[in-house]
Amino acid sequence: xxYVQLSSVQVAAAxxxxxxxxxxxxxxxxxxxxxLIASVRTIVQLSLIGLVLHWVFALQQLALVAAMLVVMxxxxxxxxxxxxxxxxxxxLLDTMLAMWVGSWSVLAFAMLAVLQGARSWHxxxxxxxxxxxxxxxxxxxxxxxxxSVLDGFRACRHDVETILALGxxxxxxxxxxxxxxxxxxxxxxxxxxxxxxxxxxxxxxTGQLLSGVEPVEAVKYQIVIMxxxxxxxxxxxxxxxxLAYRRLFNERHQFLFARLHRADVTGR
Amino acid sequence: xxxxxxxxxxxxxxxxxxxxxxxxxxxxxxAGDRIxxxxxxxxxxxxxLRALSLLDxxxxxxxxxxxxxxxxxxxxxxxxQVMYVSQQPALLAGTIEDCLRFPFVLVQxxxxxxxxxxxxxxxxxxxxxxxxxxxxxxxxxGGQRQLVVLLxxxxxxxxxxxxxxxxxALDAASVGLVERLVHCWQQQAPDTRTLVWVTHDPRxxxxxxxxxxxxxxxxxxxxxx
Numbered sequence: 001x002x003y004v005q006l007s008s009v010q011v012a013a014a015x016x017x018x019x020x021x022x023x024x025x026x027x028x029x030x031x032x033x034x035x036l037i038a039s040v041r042t043i044v045q046l047s048l049i050g051l052v053l054h055w056v057f058a059l060q061q062l063a064l065v066a067a068m069l070v071v072m073x074x075x076x077x078x079x080x081x082x083x084x085x086x087x088x089x090x091x092l093l094d095t096m097l098a099m100w101v102g103s104w105s106v107l108a109f110a111m112l113a114v115l116q117g118a119r120s121w122h123x124x125x126x127x128x129x130x131x132x133x134x135x136x137x138x139x140x141x142x143x144x145x146x147x148s149v150l151d152g153f154r155a156c157r158h159d160v161e162t163i164l165a166l167g168x169x170x171x172x173x174x175x176x177x178x179x180x181x182x183x184x185x186x187x188x189x190x191x192x193x194x195x196x197x198x199x200x201x202x203x204x205x206t207g208q209l210l211s212g213v214e215p216v217e218a219v220k221y222q223i224v225i226m227x228x229x230x231x232x233x234x235x236x237x238x239x240x241x242x243l244a245y246r247r248l249f250n251e252r253h254q255f256l257f258a259r260l261h262r263a264d265v266t267g268r
Numbered sequence: 269x270x271x272x273x274x275x276x277x278x279x280x281x282x283x284x285x286x287x288x289x290x291x292x293x294x295x296x297x298x299a300g301d302r303i304x305x306x307x308x309x310x311x312x313x314x315x316x317l318r319a320l321s322l323l324d325x326x327x328x329x330x331x332x333x334x335x336x337x338x339x340x341x342x343x344x345x346x347x348x349q350v351m352y353v354s355q356q357p358a359l360l361a362g363t364i365e366d367c368l369r370f371p372f373v374l375v376q377x378x379x380x381x382x383x384x385x386x387x388x389x390x391x392x393x394x395x396x397x398x399x400x401x402x403x404x405x406x407x408x409x410g411g412q413r414q415l416v417v418l419l420x421x422x423x424x425x426x427x428x429x430x431x432x433x434x435x436x437a438l439d440a441a442s443v444g445l446v447e448r449l450v451h452c453w454q455q456q457a458p459d460t461r462t463l464v465w466v467t468h469d470p471r472x473x474x475x476x477x478x479x480x481x482x483x484x485x486x487x488x489x490x491x492x493x
Contacts, residue, residue, distance in 0.1 A: 158358035162417075164323060166424070167348030167376035253343045254325055258283055 014039060056124050065124045069131055073100055076135040080142040080240075086150040088259045094243035098142055102236025103134045106228050114224055130228070133204060137189060137229040138236040145185030145237030149244055150260060152177025160255050170249035178241055185237035189230050196226060271335060272462060273297040273350060273428055278319055278329035280486075289315050291486045293329070297428065300459045304477035305466045312486040313466045314355065317430040320464070321352040348376050351426035355433050357413040359405040367405055368420050383423070390419055393449045394442075410437035418446065422453050428462040435472070447476055 017039045024031040056064055077096035084091070110130055111121045118126045153160065156177055163173040196202060197219075201209075204225055208218040248256050274296040280289045290312050297303065307313050318324045320331060322343055330337060338346045359367045369382045388398050394415060408416070414437050421429060431450070435443040454461045465476050473480055482489035 158354065158356045159360055161323060162354065162358040162360065163374070164344075165321060165347060165352045165354065166371045166374060166420075167344045167351075168374045169344050169376075172374055250325070251340045252322060252325070253340075253347075254323060256325070 014043060053124075053128065056128070060119070060124065062122050065122050065127060068124070068128060069104075072128075072131060072135055073103060076103070076139045080139050080146070083143045084147050084150065085263055086147075086154060086260055087263050088150075088244070088247055088261070090247065091146075091244070094240055094247065095142060095146065098236045098240035098243060099135070099138060101239055102138045102142070102232050102234075103131060105235060106134055106232040107131050110224070110228050129204075130225075133225060134228055134232040138232045140188060141185045141233035141237035142240045144188070145181050146240045146244060148184040149177055149181035149241045152180055153248060153255075153257075154260060157255075157257055161257075164253055164255060170245075170253040170255070173253075173255065174245050174249055178245060181241050182238055185241070186234060189233045193226055193230060196222075202226075270299060271296050272299045272301075272333070273320065274332045274335075275320065276330050276332070278316075278326050278331065280315065280319065280324070280326045288486045290319060290326070293486075293488050295481065295488060297462060297464065299427070299462055301479060302454065302463045302477045303465065303479045303481055304473035305464055305481045305483060306468070306470060306473055307483035309468075311483045313483050314432055315486075316483065317352055317432055317464065317466060321347055321350050321430055323347075323352060344374075344376050348424065349426050350428040350430065351421050351424065352430045353417055353421045353432060353434060355436065357410075357417040359408070359413060359416060362405060363401065364403050364405055364408075364416050365401040367416055368401070368423065371420065371424055377424070386423055387419060390422060390449060390453075393452055394445045411439065411442060414438060415442075415446070418449070422449070425461075427460060428464065431463065431465045433466050433468070435467075443472070447472070450476065 017035060020035050021032055023029070024035060052068075056068055074096070077099040078092075080099060081092045081095040084095075107127065107130055111118065111123075111127060115126055153174070159176070160173045164170070192200065202222055202225070205218045205222040208221065209215060248259055250256060274294075276294045278293040279291050281287065282289055293316065305313050305316065315324065319326050322331065322338065332338075333346055333350065360370050361367075365384075365387075368387055371377050372380065372382050384398075384401075387401065391397060391400055403412075405413075405416070414434060418431070418434050429450075434450075435446050438446060450463065450465075454463055463476070465473070467473050467476075
């Protein structure tokens with residue numbers, strides 16, 4: 001494979017951030033501090049992960065790979081939880097569970113059924129980047145789905161309770177907000193599948209092209225990835241929506257509206 | 269009189285468990301009863317109706333329907349017999365007729381059908397004609413919305429109708445019409461159709477009910493008029 005090696009001098013391209021800083025200063029956006037922190041974090045986080053991956057790839061140890069996957073999943077689950085404004089008791093648990101099932105089931109499918117050319121089913125060179133891409137998208141799906149379903153339950157409270165009072169089941173009462181949330185969660189991935197290759201070249205494919213992979217090969221990978229991401233997002237989002245529904249509607253067909261509360265802003 | 273619906277020692281605390289919203293409430297409703305539930309704002313009238321129709325969980329006590337505790341899967345069927353009509357009328361969109369048709373899409377109602385003739389008959393009691401049905405629900409006033417949710421409940425023939433201040437948003441003339449409509453409905457089957465009517469107004473209570481209940485700070489005060 002041929003590709004131009006990046007040197008630390010080229011990393012100084014990071015200095016381009018000075019353009020942003022200049023704009024911020026001229027327009028008095030007061031973003032300089034955030035820009036500085038963001039730049040430093042970009043460099044430090046990516047350099048660290050480069051070292052860690054180098055090490056993990058070289059060792060090829062199952063325990064190490066597993067630990068890495070677990071940490072990635074937990075961070076994704078925690079982030080999805082943090083981004084939702086309305087909360088309920090045990091929401092963190094539900095978010096983690098949905099993140100876990102959504103991303104790992106799809107990853108397992110990819111490793112066992114699709115990528116049979118890998119050295120082993122836990123080859124870090126494949127599992128880690130694959131999980132990373134799946135998690136990033138499942139995270140969006142879960143955040144959108146959960147946020148939308150909780151907002152929907154709150155906004156449609158009187159509709160939900162009216163349906164229950166008329167003799168509707170909890171499913172009949174909750175169905176509309178649930179459907180809307182599932183649609184909201186799915187929209188970004190459907191949109192990006194619509195225009196992929198026409199408007200956007202996905203990051204992974206761009207990366208492969210830059211590192212000299214034959215375009216036809218890179219595309220094959222990307223197609224697989226798009227479907228992995230789509231199903232991971234769907235499983236995670238629908239999973240978390242249904243888990244929230246089970247917590248907020250009990251078996252006696254009661255809507256436990258009082259369980260919903262705003263995130264404690266001071267606690268952050 | 270057979271006991272239709274009974275509450276025994278029903279209690280509920282607020283979320284922080286520092287205050288009783290309902291405390292040791294016990295009473296019985298017989299078939300054909302017409303009960304008015306009176307009490308100042310915040311005394312728990314709405315919460316009591318919601319507890320009776322099992323819309324809210326209670327902390328202790330039991331609610332029995334025809335002498336039996338209701339099982340989980342019987343709750344939707346129970347609510348279609350003990351129907352709570354909320355103070356916050358949710359119309360579920362469309363025209364008024366769409367709102368009135370809505371309950372028939374529920375599994376619980378799949379065996380019965382919407383009857384326009386019946387609604388037109390009710391409208392006649394309210395001094396309105398069928399053109400009312402084609403109004404868009406989003407343009408309705410608070411009073412009109414109350415009429416729609418009342419009509420929606422009446423056409424379903426529940427055995428017990430729990431009305432939560434059904435005339436709060438109405439002018440004096442309409443209040444009289446609504447009282448007459450509910451009275452007519454009840455008189456069509458006076459031995460089975462049962463009413464619990466929440467109101468602030470003692471005179472209205474006298475007009476619509478044969479039995480008065482007073483609620484004060486979550487406690488039931490007197491049982492008989």
